[in-house]
Amino acid sequence: MALATLPAATSGDRTGTARHYLMCRPEFFAVTYAINPWMDPDQGADTARAVRQWEELRAAYERLGHKVSLIDPVDGLPDMVFAANGALVVDGRVYGAKFTHAERAAEGPAYLRWFADRGFETMAPTHTNEGEGDFLTLDDVVLAGTGFRTDVAAHVEAQEFVGRPVVTLRLIDPRFYHLDTALFPLDGHNVAYYPGAFSEGSRNVLRRMFPDAVIATEEDAAVLGLNAVSDGANVVINAEATGLSRELERLGYNVVPVELSELRKAGGGPKCCTLEIREVTGA
Numbered sequence: 405m406a407l408a409t410l411p412a413a414t415s416g417d418r419t420g421t422a423r424h425y426l427m428c429r430p431e432f433f434a435v436t437y438a439i440n441p442w443m444d445p446d447q448g449a450d451t452a453r454a455v456r457q458w459e460e461l462r463a464a465y466e467r468l469g470h471k472v473s474l475i476d477p478v479d480g481l482p483d484m485v486f487a488a489n490g491a492l493v494v495d496g497r498v499y500g501a502k503f504t505h506a507e508r509a510a511e512g513p514a515y516l517r518w519f520a521d522r523g524f525e526t527m528a529p530t531h532t533n534e535g536e537g538d539f540l541t542l543d544d545v546v547l548a549g550t551g552f553r554t555d556v557a558a559h560v561e562a563q564e565f566v567g568r569p570v571v572t573l574r575l576i577d578p579r580f581y582h583l584d585t586a587l588f589p590l591d592g593h594n595v596a597y598y599p600g601a602f603s604e605g606s607r608n609v610l611r612r613m614f615p616d617a618v619i620a621t622e623e624d625a626a627v628l629g630l631n632a633v634s635d636g637a638n639v640v641i642n643a644e645a646t647g648l649s650r651e652l653e654r655l656g657y658n659v660v661p662v663e664l665s666e667l668r669k670a671g672g673g674p675k676c677c678t679l680e681i682r683e684v685t686g687a
């Protein structure tokens with residue numbers, strides 16, 4: 405799919421690019437096990453409410469002009485709604501996921517099959533990694549989280565396969581167990597992040613790489629405000645992240661708040677529900 409240029413954001417002169425996202429309707433969503441500090445099986449979750457909130461997210465993408473493809477949910481895989489964890493897709497090459505926890509293990513092959521059936525070049529990973537949960541792609545680099553889920557060996561494997569430099573960042577706070585809970589790309593060259601989620605060395609790396617980054621507060625990070633999706637002009641973000649949203653608006657982004665409180669009970673937000681399909685650009 406050739407990337408189209410979206411209309412400029414209403415509140416500034418930023419220009420976004422149309423994206424292609426893969427999503428999974430949360431028909432079998434539930435909180436029946438706990439593999440991160442957000443999950444409480446005693447509290448559970450309301451599947452119908454999760455589906456309604458997810459539909460709003462999908463509609464928001466479509467209103468912005470993005471293409472949304474769907475993968476069928478699988479009964480017995482309640483976290484499959486978190487499509488971001490299913491793979492990393494760069495230039496049409498699909499590096500599969502290999503989950504840390506047995507509860508999610510079957511999702512990796514299910515996502516990889518979806519891509520293989522559609523003619524993408526796929527690679528089944530040797531090393532544990534949770535797809536775009538821990539790999540975030542910018543124009544010239546892929547940022548890669550480790551510490552809770554993804555092995556550094558997978559960073560090396562992904563670099564070889566996708567052919568972009570992969571920079572390892574160490575996560576240290578269990579609330580922010582995937583990179584996409586603590587950082588998101590604003591465009592191909594800049595990011596927003598919460599420094600407290602990273603080791604001192606990784607904070608230094610981020611300061612050096614992104615001197616103009618937007619720095620989020622713990623308050624906004626704690627409502628998964630950094631689990632956001634930007635097309636360069638429009639930022640789809642958890643509605644509760646009010647401070648970060650105001651700052652993004654001040655910088656000229658069009659902020660699109662979404663309510664995903666039911667999915668947050670499993671530790672997920674807008675980005676978790678969204679796997680970007682970056683097709684071959686010819687670059």
Ligand SMILES: CN(C)C(=N)NCCC[C@H](N)C(=O)O
Nearest residue numbers: 440486537582670671672676
């Ligand atoms: C923003 N995050 C963390 C994601 N990319 N994915 C959400 C995964 C949630 C799932 N219960 C788990 O703990 O794996």
